[in-house]
Amino acid sequence: MFDLSGKAALVTGASGGIGAAIARALHGRGAxxxxxxxxxxxxxxxxxxxxxxxxxxPCDLSDAGAVTALPKDAAAAMGSVDILVxxxxxxxxxxxxxxxxxxxxxxxxxxxxxxxxxxxxxxxGMMKARWGRIVNVSSVVGATGNPGQGNYAASKAGLVGMGxxxxxxxxxxxxxxxxxxxxxxxxAMTDKLTDDQRGKIDAQVPAGRMGxxxxxxxxxxxxxxxxxxxxxxxxxxxxxxxAMV
Amino acid sequence: MSDIExxxxxxxxxxxxxxxxxxxxxxxxxxxxxxxxxxxxxLVMAFEEEFGIExxxxxxESIQTFGDAVKFIKENx
Numbered sequence: 154m155f156d157l158s159g160k161a162a163l164v165t166g167a168s169g170g171i172g173a174a175i176a177r178a179l180h181g182r183g184a185x186x187x188x189x190x191x192x193x194x195x196x197x198x199x200x201x202x203x204x205x206x207x208x209x210x211p212c213d214l215s216d217a218g219a220v221t222a223l224p225k226d227a228a229a230a231m232g233s234v235d236i237l238v239x240x241x242x243x244x245x246x247x248x249x250x251x252x253x254x255x256x257x258x259x260x261x262x263x264x265x266x267x268x269x270x271x272x273x274x275x276x277x278g279m280m281k282a283r284w285g286r287i288v289n290v291s292s293v294v295g296a297t298g299n300p301g302q303g304n305y306a307a308s309k310a311g312l313v314g315m316g317x318x319x320x321x322x323x324x325x326x327x328x329x330x331x332x333x334x335x336x337x338x339x340x341a342m343t344d345k346l347t348d349d350q351r352g353k354i355d356a357q358v359p360a361g362r363m364g365x366x367x368x369x370x371x372x373x374x375x376x377x378x379x380x381x382x383x384x385x386x387x388x389x390x391x392x393x394x395x396a397m398v
Numbered sequence: 399m400s401d402i403e404x405x406x407x408x409x410x411x412x413x414x415x416x417x418x419x420x421x422x423x424x425x426x427x428x429x430x431x432x433x434x435x436x437x438x439x440x441l442v443m444a445f446e447e448e449f450g451i452e453x454x455x456x457x458x459e460s461i462q463t464f465g466d467a468v469k470f471i472k473e474n475x
Contacts, residue, residue, distance in 0.1 A: 277443060281443070325436070326436070
C-alpha cells in the first residue's frame with residue numbers, strides 16, 4: 154500500500170516543518186523528491202539527510218518568473234513531476250481595517266497564485282502520463298476564517314475552490330486534485346509560544362494537543378498514492394477535531 | 399494527399415479513437431469527432447510534439463477542424 158516508487162514529487166515550502174515532513178514521508182515511500190523553498194541551507198540539509206533520490210530546487214514563489222521556471226526545472230531534474238504538493242505558505246497578519254494592499258497581495262501571490270501557476274505548469278506532463286496527483290495544503294482557517302487573517306484565510310479557501318475546479322477538468326485523465334486542511338500543528342513557529350499560550354491552544358482542540366507535521370504528511374502520502382485514485386476534489390481535515398466540517 | 403495531412407490524421411485517429419475516413423477536411427473535432435474541450439487541448443499538444451512546433455493559445459483556439467490543423471501546421475513548419 155501507498156508505494157510511490159517510480160514517482161517524482163515536487164514539494165514547495167520543503168524548508169518548513171510541514172513541508173519537510175511531507176518530503177520525508179513521500180521519499181520514505183520510494184518517491185524521488187524535489188525540495189523547493191526560499192532558504193537553500195535547510196533544503197540542502199534535508200537533502201543530505203534523505204541521501205539519494207532527492208533534488209534541491211530553490212525558488213522564491215513571490216518571484217513570478219521563478220515560479221514559471223520551477224515546473225520545468227523540476228521535470229528536467231527528475232524526469233517528470235507526477236506529484237505536486239503546493240505546501241508553501243506565508244502569513245502577514247493584520248486586522249482587516251489595517252491590512253495594506255501589500256499584505257493582501259503578498260500572501261495571495263505566494264499561497265494561491267504560485268499554486269495556480271505550478272499546477273498549470275505540471276499538468277501537461279500529467280495529462281500525457283494519464284497519472285498525476287496535486288495536493289494543496291490549505292488550512293482549517295480557510296473553512297472557518299480567523300481574525301487577523303483575512304488574506305491568509307482567503308488564500309487557503311481559494312486553494313480549495315481552485316483545486317475543485319481543476320479536479321473536475323482533469324479527473325478523466327487519471328489526475329486527482331485534493332487539499333489537506335491542517336489545524337494547529339507543532340512546528341518551529343509554535344515552539345516559540347509560551348507554555349501558557351500552548352495550553353490555551355490545546356484546550357481548544359478536542360484531541361487535547363497540537364498535531365505533528367508527520368500527521369499532516371501521512372495525509373499527503375495517502376492523497377498522493379495510487380490507492381487514492383478515486384479521491385478527488387476533496388478536503389482532508391487533519392485538525393484533532395478543532396473544526397468538524 | 400500530403401505527408402502532413404497523413405500525420406495529422408494519424409494523431410487525430412489515435413487520440414479520439416475515430417475511424418480514419420471520418421477525419422475529413424471540415425470535420426470539427428468537437429461537433430463531428432466527439433472531442434471534449436480537454437481533448438482538443440491534448441490534440442494540440444500532440445501536434446506540437448509530432449511537428450516540433452509551438453502552437454500559441456490564441457492559435458490553438460482557432461484550430462477547430464481537421465482542415466484548420468493541417469493549414470496551421472503547413473504554414474508553421
